[in-house]
Structures are given as C-alpha cells and as structure tokens.
Amino acid sequence: MTDPIRLGIAGLGTVGCGVVKIVQRHAAALALRAGRPVEIAAVSARARNKDRGLRLDAYAWEDDPVALARRSDIDVFVELMGGADGPARAATQAALAAGKDVVTANKALLALHGHTLALAAEENGQAIGFEAAVAGGIPVIKALTESLAANRITRVMGVMNGTCNYILTRMQGAGLPYEEVFREAAALGYLEADPALDVGGIDAGHKLALLAAIAFGTQVDFAAVELEGIERITIDDIRQAADMGFRIKLLGVAQMTGRGLEQRMSPCLVPASSPLGQLEDAMNMVVLEGDAAGQIVLRGAGAGEGPTASAVMADVMDIARGRRGPVFGQPAAALAQARPASSSVPAPYYLRMALLDKPGALARIATVLGEAGISIDRMRQYGHDDPAAPVLIVTHKTRRAALNEAIGAMAGTGVLASEPVAIRIEEV
Amino acid sequence: MTDPIRLGIAGLGTVGCGVVKIVQRHAAALALRAGRPVEIAAVSARARNKDRGLRLDAYAWEDDPVALARRSDIDVFVELMGGADGPARAATQAALAAGKDVVTANKALLALHGHTLALAAEENGQAIGFEAAVAGGIPVIKALTESLAANRITRVMGVMNGTCNYILTRMQGAGLPYEEVFREAAALGYLEADPALDVGGIDAGHKLALLAAIAFGTQVDFAAVELEGIERITIDDIRQAADMGFRIKLLGVAQMTGRGLEQRMSPCLVPASSPLGQLEDAMNMVVLEGDAAGQIVLRGAGAGEGPTASAVMADVMDIARGRRGPVFGQPAAALAQARPASSSVPAPYYLRMALLDKPGALARIATVLGEAGISIDRMRQYGHDDPAAPVLIVTHKTRRAALNEAIGAMAGTGVLASEPVAIRIEEV
Numbered sequence: 001m002t003d004p005i006r007l008g009i010a011g012l013g014t015v016g017c018g019v020v021k022i023v024q025r026h027a028a029a030l031a032l033r034a035g036r037p038v039e040i041a042a043v044s045a046r047a048r049n050k051d052r053g054l055r056l057d058a059y060a061w062e063d064d065p066v067a068l069a070r071r072s073d074i075d076v077f078v079e080l081m082g083g084a085d086g087p088a089r090a091a092t093q094a095a096l097a098a099g100k101d102v103v104t105a106n107k108a109l110l111a112l113h114g115h116t117l118a119l120a121a122e123e124n125g126q127a128i129g130f131e132a133a134v135a136g137g138i139p140v141i142k143a144l145t146e147s148l149a150a151n152r153i154t155r156v157m158g159v160m161n162g163t164c165n166y167i168l169t170r171m172q173g174a175g176l177p178y179e180e181v182f183r184e185a186a187a188l189g190y191l192e193a194d195p196a197l198d199v200g201g202i203d204a205g206h207k208l209a210l211l212a213a214i215a216f217g218t219q220v221d222f223a224a225v226e227l228e229g230i231e232r233i234t235i236d237d238i239r240q241a242a243d244m245g246f247r248i249k250l251l252g253v254a255q256m257t258g259r260g261l262e263q264r265m266s267p268c269l270v271p272a273s274s275p276l277g278q279l280e281d282a283m284n285m286v287v288l289e290g291d292a293a294g295q296i297v298l299r300g301a302g303a304g305e306g307p308t309a310s311a312v313m314a315d316v317m318d319i320a321r322g323r324r325g326p327v328f329g330q331p332a333a334a335l336a337q338a339r340p341a342s343s344s345v346p347a348p349y350y351l352r353m354a355l356l357d358k359p360g361a362l363a364r365i366a367t368v369l370g371e372a373g374i375s376i377d378r379m380r381q382y383g384h385d386d387p388a389a390p391v392l393i394v395t396h397k398t399r400r401a402a403l404n405e406a407i408g409a410m411a412g413t414g415v416l417a418s419e420p421v422a423i424r425i426e427e428v
Numbered sequence: 429m430t431d432p433i434r435l436g437i438a439g440l441g442t443v444g445c446g447v448v449k450i451v452q453r454h455a456a457a458l459a460l461r462a463g464r465p466v467e468i469a470a471v472s473a474r475a476r477n478k479d480r481g482l483r484l485d486a487y488a489w490e491d492d493p494v495a496l497a498r499r500s501d502i503d504v505f506v507e508l509m510g511g512a513d514g515p516a517r518a519a520t521q522a523a524l525a526a527g528k529d530v531v532t533a534n535k536a537l538l539a540l541h542g543h544t545l546a547l548a549a550e551e552n553g554q555a556i557g558f559e560a561a562v563a564g565g566i567p568v569i570k571a572l573t574e575s576l577a578a579n580r581i582t583r584v585m586g587v588m589n590g591t592c593n594y595i596l597t598r599m600q601g602a603g604l605p606y607e608e609v610f611r612e613a614a615a616l617g618y619l620e621a622d623p624a625l626d627v628g629g630i631d632a633g634h635k636l637a638l639l640a641a642i643a644f645g646t647q648v649d650f651a652a653v654e655l656e657g658i659e660r661i662t663i664d665d666i667r668q669a670a671d672m673g674f675r676i677k678l679l680g681v682a683q684m685t686g687r688g689l690e691q692r693m694s695p696c697l698v699p700a701s702s703p704l705g706q707l708e709d710a711m712n713m714v715v716l717e718g719d720a721a722g723q724i725v726l727r728g729a730g731a732g733e734g735p736t737a738s739a740v741m742a743d744v745m746d747i748a749r750g751r752r753g754p755v756f757g758q759p760a761a762a763l764a765q766a767r768p769a770s771s772s773v774p775a776p777y778y779l780r781m782a783l784l785d786k787p788g789a790l791a792r793i794a795t796v797l798g799e800a801g802i803s804i805d806r807m808r809q810y811g812h813d814d815p816a817a818p819v820l821i822v823t824h825k826t827r828r829a830a831l832n833e834a835i836g837a838m839a840g841t842g843v844l845a846s847e848p849v850a851i852r853i854e855e856v
Binding site for chain 2: 018022026029030032033034035131137138139142143146147148149150151152217273275278290291292293294295296297298299300301304306307309310311313314316317318321322323325326329330331334
C-alpha cells in the first residue's frame, strides 16, 4: 500500500451522494484494487445542513467549490455540480491550475469547453476523467479511448437520453400521445428543469459531440451537432413506423465522411428487431464501429445514482492506479478542428403528410418527389375521418438536402393540409 | 515521442496476421494515441515460408517461440499460438522470466495456469493482458477490472462461444436438426479441431472461469466449472422453448452464493425478448451486474481476425501507455481460493420427456415431482405418431439437486421411453 488518494467532491446531489456511499461501503475492495486507499478529504455543496442520509462529518466542508478545488489535502477534484459555466467551470479551472486531477460527470461543461480544459490539463500531465458524462454507467469513453485504440472508428451511434427513450417507448407501449407521456415523465421527475435539454436533444447532443471528438480525433464541436428533438413525434408516427417494422428513437450518429464530420442527434427509424430498436424504457445504448473490431454494442443504465457514481469511481480508480492519458485519447494539441458536414450520407426517409381530399393529390406529391430525384420504396394511405388523408411514404436512399427541397416544393402544390414530417431511417 | 515499444509476435495464424496488419496500417494513429511508436521487432511461427499475404521481411524471424520470448529487442511478448501447455506455456514463462510484458489471446493457458502466471508477472510489476482471450473484440476484461472497479459484482453471464450460438440460432431459424447444422458448421470451418472444445462448452468454460476470477476476486478455477454442452439439444427442444417464448443458449453464469462460487456453462432457456435471447449467429454477449452500475450488456464479435486482433492491440496500447495493473484486477497474491458451489441457486426448469402410452403415466410423473417438492408451472403434451408422447413441463423454482433426485425417481416409474432432458431457465 502506498499513500491514499484523496478526493474533494463538489456537489452532493444524487450522484455525489452515490460516490460517497461507494467510497464508504467498498473501502477495502477499492484499496485492494487500486493498490492504495481511496479517501474523501473534503466536500462542498449548496446546502450544508440538508439531511442526505449520509455521515459527512469526517470530511472537511467548503461552501465554495473553488476553495475546495484548491485545497492542499486533495489529489482529485470530483466535479458533480453540473452546468456548462458558472461554479462548475470556475472550480474545474481552479483545480487544474492547482495541479489536481479532475473527474467530472458534466457533459455540458466538456461539450462546450472540453478542448480548452484538455489543453490545460495535458500541459502538466493531469487527467480529466469524464466516463460518467456520457451514458452513465456504460463504459463508452474507456471503450473508445482504450479498447478500440487500435481501430479507425467508422461510426458512433447511440441512444443517450433515457428520458426521451422512456417517452418514446411509453408512447409505443401504452398508445398514449406525446403530451400525455411528457406530463407523466415530468411528474416522475425524469425531466431536467429546462425540458428542452432532454426532449430537444441538447443533453444527448453534448454526449454525441464528446464521443465524436474521441472517435475521429477532432476538437469537440457541439455547435456543429445537427439537433432535432422528439417534440414533433406523434403517436401516429410511432404506430405507422411499428406497422412497417420500425421503432422511433432519439438517435445520435457521428461519422467522418468525405465532406467532413457529420454529427446528428435526431429522431430516427431503426428496425424493431435491432438492438437499438429493442431498447426499452430509460436505458441507454451506444454502438461503436471500428475497422478491426466491427460493431460493438454497449447497453446499460444511462443515469441514476448508482450507475453514474460507478462511472465516476472508475475514473477515480484509474487515477489512483496512476493511469492518466490524454483526455480525448490523443494529445489535445494534436486534435484537428473538424469540418462539419451537414447530413451528407444518403439514407431512406419516412415521410408523413396529410393530404387534402382533392383529385390527383397523391400524384402531385409523387411527381414532386420524382422531380427531386427521390424514388418511393413504399407508400400507404390510411382511412380517415379528418378532412385530410394520412399518407405515409418510405423513400429509397436520398440526401437530406434533396428531400428538404422536395418538401419545399410540396408546399406549392396546395394539396397538403399541414407541413410534412420527415424522419431518417438509419441502418443499424 | 519516447522510445518505441517493440513487439515479438509468436503465432501467425488468423489473429497474428490481424495484429501485423493493424500495426502496419495504423502506425501513425497508434503512435499518436500511445505517445510512442508501436513496432514489431520479431515474429515466430511454425512455417516460415507460408504465404500469408503480408510483408514480414522487416522483422527478425525465430523458429522457436521461447527464443523469441527472450530476445533483448522486444518489450512485449504477444502469444497467439494457443494451447494450454506446450510451446505457448513455455514461451510465456520464458517471456516473464526475461522481464517482458505479455499479451495473449490464449484462454486455455490462462484458465489452467493463470494464477501461477499472474504471480510470476506481478512479482516484478509486469503485465499479462488477455482481453482477446474472452469474447474476442468485446472489451469485457477491461469493463470488469477497470470500469466496474468500484462495484461489488453480483453476477456475470455470457454467450461466449460463437460456434454454439451459430448452431443453436441456425437450428431455430432453419428448423434443422443438430446433426445437420453441426456438419454445416464443420464445413464452414467454424469448429475447433476437437469439436468438444466448442459444442462441449470447454472453450466457453475457460472464458467463464477467467471472468469469475476477476469478478469475485478468486483464483481462476476452471476445474470447478459445471460443464454441459449443446449436443443433446434437439430441434424439438428449440421449437417447444420458442413456443413458450424462450430461446436456448449455451450460457455461462458465475455468481457468488452463500455456499460458494457457482460457475456453470450449460444450455439455458432465456426469454426470447431479452438481449441474450435476441443474440443471433456467431455473436457473443456478456452481461455484467454490479451493485452500483446495475446491468451492463456488451455485444460484439467473439472471434475472427479483426475483432481478436483489436483486443490484442488494446492490451498492447495499454502497456505502451504505461498502464499495468494486477492481472486479475487485484494482486494475485490476495486472490482467495474459491469454494465451489454446485448450482445452488434455485431456478425454474424446462423438462422434456417421452411418456409411454400407459394409463396414468402423466399422473405418476406429476406425483414424483410433487414428492420431490417440485411444483409445476406449465405442462404440455403434444400429439404424436411415435409410441411415446412428448411431454413438456416447466417447473417453478427448484434446486438442481432436487430435480436430479426426481429424475432419478422417474426412472423407477416405468412410464418413460427415454431419459428426460432438463434445461435451466435463467432469469436474465
């Protein structure tokens, strides 16, 4: 046994308390596996006197996370406050400046400032561990940076927001409309204070940007992620997709194309029989594709006290064992700036529209698609009570730009009752 | 950049050639990610002049793997020969004695001699990486030793022999009998020279023993694995299991019980809708359960040139980055000897039998089960042309010992046309 490794934990919410519990409960096993004791030296949170059901009196208390980050008696600053800026960023910067290693579950912080923070950390060989920031307990950061270190990564995909997956699978299972399940999710406490972080795809987009940076050796670039939320998905979309053997998922896809780096977080149709299609409830799944390893699928809980704390502690254990590597898998100084490519990879699309009952309406739509060079794979018109007829088209592979053009031209036909909904069908 | 890390590769079969290709193809990326060049210094194989479609002339050649292992110009001995004893063992021992780190894909070697080899390696802080030995490209060793390092592992499960999974899913999909699919698999080159290694569960049992050692902090103990192959599974079992919503898998399960360590590799029924139930073809899947992380499912190719070479190189990259830890996740000297527990965890069972057309036959079987304290959940008797009637029983949870006792007693009833087949139903 050598010297203990001493943690300073900023943030005692669900995850922070989970970390404290693991350190207290598994002290002997952690020491054995790390080769040295793992100890908590100090903690910090907003409310000192809140009852968290934990004994914290053995740890020094700091009201200010920046002061915690600078304490001479901590080796690793564990940032579990959240937020891209404000105290989380200030304290992380302070910790790095004071020579501490950092472990964080903060996807927003890293998606927006990860490159700058990595440069600062690597200058002095310090670590920033962020396994907990992406897909909770699923070891996807380690899989990419270490297990697939000898691969050229060809594609990264994932369902990385459990709340959205809960909403979509609940709509499917119970046949309930979006609004009702959204209210249900809110009542269960599944939604962030700003629900757009979840249902707008922002939270999942942060995670995708981090994975893309590692996978393709580029500077993390959240601004370039094409974001689309699940707010416009109706129960009809879900039913009709199911009818054709698909499921709708909020799916992130990152791939390097000849035209640049494509990063999309948007609702997609995936085969109901695929691992992604079968992912239920609040589970997360990440699919990594490497030129040697092939396709690796990782599934687990993407959030929650235990899973996220487990991932935080995996990073702590690595640091305790003396394992520090470049934050994004190769030196930050060597990471290229990615050229963003907007959905350049062709795909089939699902297209839902409401057609007015006019003679030749369907022919006009088909003509518009044909003129845009888009051919139709399958088409269904459903019976209806409304004045407008629900029509569903699955196209052959096309570029999103061509499809957008066609949708624009459809508006001029005067046969649409509302704006069409287009959802990409992803080959998984 | 610092000094290159120099590999000596023993064995130039599928995996060895795959490793050479990766080092040649991705030299720049490997150097960037490892922080130092990764080079091959010397190789060894049985036939020097065989055309492998690779340029090997830049590497020194050794006919003798032991001589290769001792070369002063290699840092890492990469053992890809296979076999629990003989040259693979001798060369690995020689490499450790000469101060080299070792990377191996050899499950048999480690399942039988892993503890002794780990003790030897750890004496001088050398590494033995064996990610490639278990489930090919799936990063399960790293997930257990590192990602779940802060968890108490509660159970490890997996489908870890692609050939068996191919046979079982092909029987299911094509409705073919075992013998026919076995011949098909042989013709495709899927079977080991000694097929019992595959269909007898030995190969998968080696892998399970390695996972159990890491998961439960015990000395690897292959001899204690309860092994049962897939040779007795009939197409009727597969059909009738499917009929009840199950799939049959050669499933490994390791868990620590109050009575000791349970390690089983045997055909099991799993729900058709579970991730394990949906695993098709030659794919592998490992399920890890931790007290904090919950259930993590890893899926990928369990064999083949690319996936296995990818895993070998992951270990090489770790060593190149200076990341060496205890072989089984905690010091080998601290690993306890496991007390083996024979299938002590109760489970429901599937029971197939052929009943002679005698009055009261079914009643006698039901009575025997009742007397053994085993209650029946579901029972089906199928129409038949044979003199014997196929009868299927699903029991409530029972211990294997009680079931074996009941099966023994059934023999005395005189109503059975053949020995019953019992398959455990695993909760996954």
